[in-house]
Amino acid sequence: MADPVLQIEDLGVRFHLKRGRLTAVERVSLTVNRSETFGLVGESGSGKTVTARAVMRLVPIPPGEIFQGRILFDGENVLDKSEAEMRELRGRKIAMVFQEPMSALNPVFTVGSQISDALRTNLGMSKKEAKERVIELLNLVGIPSPESRYGNYVHEFSGGMRQRVMLAMALSCNPSFLIADEPTTALDVTIQATILELIESMTERFHMSLIFITHNLGVVAHTCDTIGVMYASHLVELGTKNEIFANPLHPYTQGLLNSIPRLDTQAKFLTPIKGLVCNMLEPPQGCKFNPRCEHAMDICSQEVPPLKEVAAGHFVACHLHP
Amino acid sequence: MSDYFLEVKNLTKHFPLNNDLISRLGGKTRTLKAVDDISFFIKPGETLGLVGESGCGKSTTARLITRLIEPSSGSIYLKDDDLLSFLPERMLDVRKTVQLVFQDPYSSLNPRKTIMQILSRPLEVHNLAKGWTAKRRHVLHLLRLVGLGVEHADRYPHEFSGGQRQRIAIARALAVSPQLIIGDEPVSALDVSIQAQILNLFRELQEEFNLTYLFIAHDLSVIRHISDRVAVMYVGKIVETGTVDTIFENPKHPYTHALLMAVPHADPLKPPPRLTLQGELATPVDPPPGCRLYGRCPIATDVCGEVSPELVDRGGEHYVACHNI
Ligand SMILES: Nc1ncnc2c1ncn2[C@@H]1O[C@H](COP(=O)(O)OP(=O)(O)O)[C@@H](O)[C@H]1O
Numbered sequence: 001m002a003d004p005v006l007q008i009e010d011l012g013v014r015f016h017l018k019r020g021r022l023t024a025v026e027r028v029s030l031t032v033n034r035s036e037t038f039g040l041v042g043e044s045g046s047g048k049t050v051t052a053r054a055v056m057r058l059v060p061i062p063p064g065e066i067f068q069g070r071i072l073f074d075g076e077n078v079l080d081k082s083e084a085e086m087r088e089l090r091g092r093k094i095a096m097v098f099q100e101p102m103s104a105l106n107p108v109f110t111v112g113s114q115i116s117d118a119l120r121t122n123l124g125m126s127k128k129e130a131k132e133r134v135i136e137l138l139n140l141v142g143i144p145s146p147e148s149r150y151g152n153y154v155h156e157f158s159g160g161m162r163q164r165v166m167l168a169m170a171l172s173c174n175p176s177f178l179i180a181d182e183p184t185t186a187l188d189v190t191i192q193a194t195i196l197e198l199i200e201s202m203t204e205r206f207h208m209s210l211i212f213i214t215h216n217l218g219v220v221a222h223t224c225d226t227i228g229v230m231y232a233s234h235l236v237e238l239g240t241k242n243e244i245f246a247n248p249l250h251p252y253t254q255g256l257l258n259s260i261p262r263l264d265t266q267a268k269f270l271t272p273i274k275g276l277v278c279n280m281l282e283p284p285q286g287c288k289f290n291p292r293c294e295h296a297m298d299i300c301s302q303e304v305p306p307l308k309e310v311a312a313g314h315f316v317a318c319h320l321h322p
Numbered sequence: 323m324s325d326y327f328l329e330v331k332n333l334t335k336h337f338p339l340n341n342d343l344i345s346r347l348g349g350k351t352r353t354l355k356a357v358d359d360i361s362f363f364i365k366p367g368e369t370l371g372l373v374g375e376s377g378c379g380k381s382t383t384a385r386l387i388t389r390l391i392e393p394s395s396g397s398i399y400l401k402d403d404d405l406l407s408f409l410p411e412r413m414l415d416v417r418k419t420v421q422l423v424f425q426d427p428y429s430s431l432n433p434r435k436t437i438m439q440i441l442s443r444p445l446e447v448h449n450l451a452k453g454w455t456a457k458r459r460h461v462l463h464l465l466r467l468v469g470l471g472v473e474h475a476d477r478y479p480h481e482f483s484g485g486q487r488q489r490i491a492i493a494r495a496l497a498v499s500p501q502l503i504i505g506d507e508p509v510s511a512l513d514v515s516i517q518a519q520i521l522n523l524f525r526e527l528q529e530e531f532n533l534t535y536l537f538i539a540h541d542l543s544v545i546r547h548i549s550d551r552v553a554v555m556y557v558g559k560i561v562e563t564g565t566v567d568t569i570f571e572n573p574k575h576p577y578t579h580a581l582l583m584a585v586p587h588a589d590p591l592k593p594p595p596r597l598t599l600q601g602e603l604a605t606p607v608d609p610p611p612g613c614r615l616y617g618r619c620p621i622a623t624d625v626c627g628e629v630s631p632e633l634v635d636r637g638g639e640h641y642v643a644c645h646n647i
C-alpha cells in the first residue's frame with residue numbers, strides 16, 4: 001500500500017531579483033512514499049534544487065518567496081513550522097546531500113568533529129558516544145581506517161571520499177528521508193558507480209525514502225522507482241521508471257531520451273531538441289516548452305497544460321494528452 | 323608518405339614537484355608522471371576518441387600536441403614532419419593546421435570583445451582576410467557554418483548560452499581552415515539536449531571539410547558516438563586502443579572492462595552499473611614500477627607489480643597493454 005511521507009502540492013517558488021521576477025518552481029505536485037526512491041530529472045536551471053531546498057526550507061528568503069502550495073511531511077505542512085521546529089526536522093528526519101561537498105563541510109574543522117558536533121547537538125550524545133558513532137558511520141560508508149581519518153580535514157579527502165563523508169553526515173541522525181542533490185555529478189564514472197551502490201544499500205538498509213536529483217537519465221534508470229521530469233520550473237511528466245523509459249509521453253521527455261548518445265550502438269547523427277532553454281526571466285506564455293516543441297498547437301502558447309493522469313500512475317502536462 | 327595524419331611516439335611529460343611540502347620535507351624532488359610513454363596515431367579524416375578519468379593525462383596530451391607545453395621526451399609527427407623540431411615561425415603554420423577547442427567556452431572567449439572581434443583575430447594573425455569587408459564576410463560565413471546568424475556578430479560572449487559559446491569557439495577554430503581539431507572535452511559542460519546539437523555540428527563539419535579529430539571526453543557514451551577508434555587512458559598510460567566496436571563490444575583490458583561496467587545505461591532493462599575494481603584511482607606521483615592498475619586489478623599476477631606492460635598489437639588495429647591477456 002502507498003504510504004505517503006512527502007506530499008508536495010501545487011508548490012510555487014520565485015525570486016525577486018534586480019533584473020526582474022524569476023519563477024523557479026511553478027505548480028509542482030508530487031508524492032514520495034515510504035521506502036520509495038524518487039528521481040527528479042531535468043537540465044540545469046529547471047528548478048530541481050529549488051524544489052529540494054523548499055522541502056528543507058532552505059530557500060533564501062528574500063530574495064526567494066514560496067508564493068503558493070503546501071509541503072506535507074508526515075502529514076504536517078513544513079511551511080507552517082517555526083525555525084526551531086525546522087531545525088529539529090532537518091537534524092532528525094530529513095537529511096540532504098549536496099552536489100558540492102566542499103560547500104557543505106567546513107574547511108577549518110576536522111571532518112570527525114563536524115559530524116560529532118551535529119550528533120551532540122541533535123541527539124544529545126556525549127563526546128565519547130558521538131566519536132564512537134562517527135567512526136561507525138565512516139566505516140559504514142566505506143572510508144578505510146576511519147579511526148585515523150576522523151581527524152582529517154575535507155581537503156585531505158578525494159572527491160569520492162568527500163561524498164562518502166557527506167553521506168555519513170546525512171545518515172548520522174538516522175533520517176527517514178534523504179534528499180541527494182546531484183551527489184555524483186562531479187565524480188568520475190567508476191566512483192559514481194560505488195557511490196550509487198552505497199546510497200542504494202543505505203536506503204534499503206534503513207528503509208529510507210529518497211529523492212535523487214540528477215540530470216543524468218542513466219543514473220535514474222537504475223536507482224529510482226519513480227521519475228519526475230522537470231522543464232523550466234514545471235513538472236512535465238511523472239511515472240514509474242519503466243513507464244517513463246518505455247512509454248515517454250511528453251515531447252520534452254522524448255527529446256531528452258533521444259538526445260543521449262547510446263552505449264550499445266552507434267548512430268551517425270543524434271536527434272536533439274531544437275533551440276535553447278527559455279530565459280526564465282521572460283518565459284514564453286502557455287507551455288514553457290512550446291518554442292522548442294515539434295507538436296506545438298495554438299493552445300500551447302496560450303494555456304499552461306495541467307499535469308493530468310493519463311494512465312494509472314502516469315502523469316503528463318501536455319495539451320496532446322488532455 | 324606517412325599513412326597517418328598525426329603520430330605520437332613514446333610521448334612523455336613529467337612534472338617535477340620540487341616545491342610541494344612533501345618533496346621539501348623529504349629533501350628530494352617527486353615527479354608527477356602526467357603522460358608516460360604513450361604512442362598512438364590518427365588517420366586522415368578519422369576521429370580518435372581519447373577517454374579516461376579525470377587526471378589521467380588527457381589535457382596534457384592535447385597541450386603537448388599543440389605545443390602549448392614541451393614534452394619531457396618522445397616525438398610527434400604531423401604527416402611526415404617532426405613537429406618538435408619546428409622553430410617558432412613554423413609553429414605558426416602548425417597552428418593553422420591544428421586547432422584546439424576547450425571544455426569551458428566561458429573562459430576561452432575574451433569577455434570584452436565582440437564575436438566579430440573574436441572571430442576576426444585569427445584571420446588577422448594568419449593574414450587570411452584584408453580589410454573590414456573581407457573580414458566581416460568571412461566572419462559571417464563562419465557564424466553560418468556553426469548555426470549562428472548575422473545578428474550575433476556584434477554581441478559579447480556573456481550574451482550567449484553555454485552551447486552557443488561552444489559554437490563560437492568552434493567557429494574560431496574553423497577560421498584558419500584547420501585540418502586537425504583537438505576537442506578537449508568540448509561537450510562535457512553542456513546539458514544533454516545541447517550536447518546532442520554540438521555533437522551533430524562536429525559531425526557535419528567533419529563531413530564538409532574532411533576534418534580529422536582528436537576528441538577528448540570522459541563520457542563513454544559520447545566517445546562511442548563520435549569515435550572511429552578509441553584510446554583508453556589510465557594514470558598517464560594508454561592501456562588499450564582499437565576501433566570503436568572493438569573497444570565497446572570486445573574490450574580486453576581489465577580497466578576498459580571496468581569503465582564500461584561502471585557506466586549507467588539510460589535503459590532500466592540493462593544491468594545496473596557496478597565497479598569491478600578495488601579501491602580508488604592510483605596516483606601519478608612517483609608511481610611504483612609495474613602496471614598502474616596493479617593493486618586494483620582482479621586478474622593481477624606477480625609480474626604486474628614489477629614490469630610495466632607495453633601495448634601489444636593483437637591485430638585489426640587493436641592494441642592492449644596487459645600481461646595477462
Ligand atoms: N538563490 C537564488 N537567487 C536567484 N535565483 C535563483 C536562486 N536559486 C535558484 N535560482 C534560479 O532558479 C532557477 C532554478 O534553479 P535550480 O533549482 O538551481 O535549477 P536546477 O537545480 O534544476 O539546475 C534558475 O533559473 C536559477 O537561476
Ligand SMILES: Nc1ncnc2c1ncn2[C@@H]1O[C@H](COP(=O)(O)OP(=O)(O)O)[C@@H](O)[C@H]1O
Pocket residue numbers: 337354355356374375376377378379380381382383606
Ligand atoms: N602544470 C602542471 N604541473 C603539475 N602537474 C600538472 C600540471 N598540469 C597537469 N598536471 C597533473 O597532470 C595530471 C594529468 O592532468 P590532465 O592532463 O589535466 O588530466 P585530464 O585532462 O585527463 O583530467 C594530473 O595529475 C594533473 O594534476
Ligand code: SF4
Pocket residue numbers: 250251252287288289290291293294295296297300305317318319320
Ligand atoms: S503542451 Fe504543446 S508545446 Fe507543450 S509539450 Fe505539449 S504539444 Fe508541445
Ligand code: SF4
Pocket residue numbers: 575576577613614615616617619620621622623626631643644645646647
Ligand atoms: S598487467 Fe596485470 S595488473 Fe595490469 S591490467 Fe594486466 S593483469 Fe591487471
Ligand SMILES: [Mg+2]
Pocket residue numbers: 048049050182
Ligand atoms: Mg541543481
Ligand SMILES: [Mg+2]
Pocket residue numbers: 380381382506507
Ligand atoms: Mg582535462
